[in-house]
Amino acid sequence: MPNMLITECAHHRPDEWLREPVLRESVRQAVHDWVLFPHKGYRAVVNTSVHQRHKRQVHGFIVYTDSICPRASELLLGGYVRPEPSQTAQPILRELEVMLHDEDELDFLHRPTQYAYDFARQIIGASYTHYVGSAPVATLAPDGEGGIVAEWKDGRRTVRLIVSANQEGKSYVYSRGPSRSLVDYSVTGLMLSQQLSSIFGD
Amino acid sequence: MADVSHLDHPSLYRAIRTRSWLTQWSAAFKLRAPSDQRPAEIGLSVILSADCSKLVCHAEQSRCFGELVVETLAVTSRWRVELDDPEDVTHYPNHANILGLPLHGSDDLAIEETASALADMVTSLQNRPS
Numbered sequence: 011m012p013n014m015l016i017t018e019c020a021h022h023r024p025d026e027w028l029r030e031p032v033l034r035e036s037v038r039q040a041v042h043d044w045v046l047f048p049h050k051g052y053r054a055v056v057n058t059s060v061h062q063r064h065k066r067q068v069h070g071f072i073v074y075t076d077s078i079c080p081r082a083s084e085l086l087l088g089g090y091v092r093p094e095p096s097q098t099a100q101p102i103l104r105e106l107e108v109m110l111h112d113e114d115e116l117d118f119l120h121r122p123t124q125y126a127y128d129f130a131r132q133i134i135g136a137s138y139t140h141y142v143g144s145a146p147v148a149t150l151a152p153d154g155e156g157g158i159v160a161e162w163k164d165g166r167r168t169v170r171l172i173v174s175a176n177q178e179g180k181s182y183v184y185s186r187g188p189s190r191s192l193v194d195y196s197v198t199g200l201m202l203s204q205q206l207s208s209i210f211g212d
Numbered sequence: 213m214a215d216v217s218h219l220d221h222p223s224l225y226r227a228i229r230t231r232s233w234l235t236q237w238s239a240a241f242k243l244r245a246p247s248d249q250r251p252a253e254i255g256l257s258v259i260l261s262a263d264c265s266k267l268v269c270h271a272e273q274s275r276c277f278g279e280l281v282v283e284t285l286a287v288t289s290r291w292r293v294e295l296d297d298p299e300d301v302t303h304y305p306n307h308a309n310i311l312g313l314p315l316h317g318s319d320d321l322a323i324e325e326t327a328s329a330l331a332d333m334v335t336s337l338q339n340r341p342s
Contacts, residue, residue, distance in 0.1 A: 112230075115274060117249045120230055151232035151239035155247070161236050168328060170238070172320075180317075184324040193321045 099138035102148045102160065106131055109150060109158070123156040123175045130158045130173045136199020143211035145169070167209050171202060185209050216260065216293040216308050218284035224293065224308070225262040225279035225338070227269075233277070234337065240280055241330035242323060245316040252316060255294070255309025256330075266341050270306055278339040286333045 110127060112120035122130070134148075146164045153159055156175030161168065170184040182195045185205045194201060216224070226240050233240045246252040262270050262279045269276045287293055292311040296303040310330075314322040 117247065118229055149232065149236040151236040152230060153239070153242070154229075154244055159236065159239050161238065163236075163238075166328075166332070168238075170324060172324075180320065182320055184321070186325075186328060191321065191325055193324065 097138065097142065099135050102134055102150065103131060105150050106134070106158070109152065112152070118152075118154045119156045119175075120152050120154075121156070122152060122158045122173075125176050126156055126158045126173045129181065130160065130171065133171060133173070133197055133199050133202055134160060137202035137206065138199075140200055140203035141207050142203050143207035143209070145206040145210045162206060162210065164210060169202075169205050169209050171197070213294045213297045216284060216288065216295055218288060221260045221284050221308075223335075224258040224260065224282050224284050224287060224310075225270075226256070226258050226282070227262075227273050227279055228277040228337075228340075229273060229275060231277055233280070237280055237331035237334050238324075238327040241313075241327040243313055243316050254315065255311045256313055258293070258308050258310060259306050260308060261306060262338060264340060269340070272304070276340055278337060280334045281336045281338060282330065282333045283335055287330070290329070 106122075106127065109120070109122055114120050145162050148160050148162045151159045151161070153172075153175075157179065158171075158173040160171040160173075162170075166186065167188070168184070168186040171181075172184065173181050180195065181197050182193050183197055183202055183205050184193050185191065185208070187209050194205070228234060228240065230239075241256060243253040243256060259270055259279070262281075264270050264276070264279075284293065287310060291313065293308050294311055296305070296307050296309075313326050316323070
């Protein structure tokens with residue numbers, strides 16, 4: 011089975027690869043041609059035979075590299091382990107489910123509305139089908155009015171998904187990085203994943 | 213109404229109304245929309261001391277998991293913190309409001325930035341005695 015040589019690859023983050031057609035094509039070609047691809051400035055020989063089925067599509071490639079690079083780093087640095095990214099929506103979706111069984115107070119709704127639950131589940135579930143960088147485990151909180159706030163936070167770096175209680179309310183994603191903060195109202199799973207990978211991608 | 217002095221009250225305490233605020237502090241620092249039970253919040257409710265026991269909640273909450281503690285000076289350097297009006301029938305001497313925070317439904321970026329800023333000011337967390 012062929013081996014793949016991993017070398018410097020920190021020039022572009024995977025989400026940038028996906029948005030840039032020329033780079034996307036380069037990545038696709040690189041996978042097909044078994045050429046070198048970059049990672050973290052380290053060099054390692056990694057047997058890719060068990061991952062061969064993942065390398066035909068760009069998206070699969072992203073998932074594949076995210077999985078394999080920490081192992082390469084660990085081999086190279088003798089025990090170094092990159093912070094484990096939360097690459098699955100299951101923990102937060104389970105927590106979301108638990109919220110449905112909380113007890114409301116007269117002036118504070120602990121349970122999300124069905125609309126908020128469905129919307130949050132759809133957006134969060136969809137976001138984790140894309141690359142989310144090294145996003146930490148999310149926390150969930152009720153907004154007291156039947157809406158939901160999901161927060162990914164690591165130090166000052168923050169991404170929040172604000173889901174209103176009903177369709178008439180405003181839902182948005184807030185993100186805060188080292189140099190900028192913004193609010194985006196075009197909430198989709200892809201947009202959330204892009205914000206997560208942008209803020210926690212390093 | 214009088215402003216809270218950090219000399220008299222070095223710390224402010226935000227009651228933790230839901231278990232999820234134990235891990236998501238920013239959620240505790242947003243003003244709420246009006247409801248059938250109350251008008252829109254214009255101040256964020258805090259208490260000036262929190263020596264609660266299992267039976268007594270100084271924040272007078274039916275459900276309370278403890279308090280997020282912030283330094284008064286850090287808060288008053290950015291916002292006004294006002295004691296309850298003694299003439300008001302709902303006056304509670306241990307209670308104050310942080311004023312000047314962005315109202316619910318106003319500028320969403322300002323709301324989130326303010327919640328982040330106040331969450332960053334939290335110095336400790338007191339669990340409700342069990």
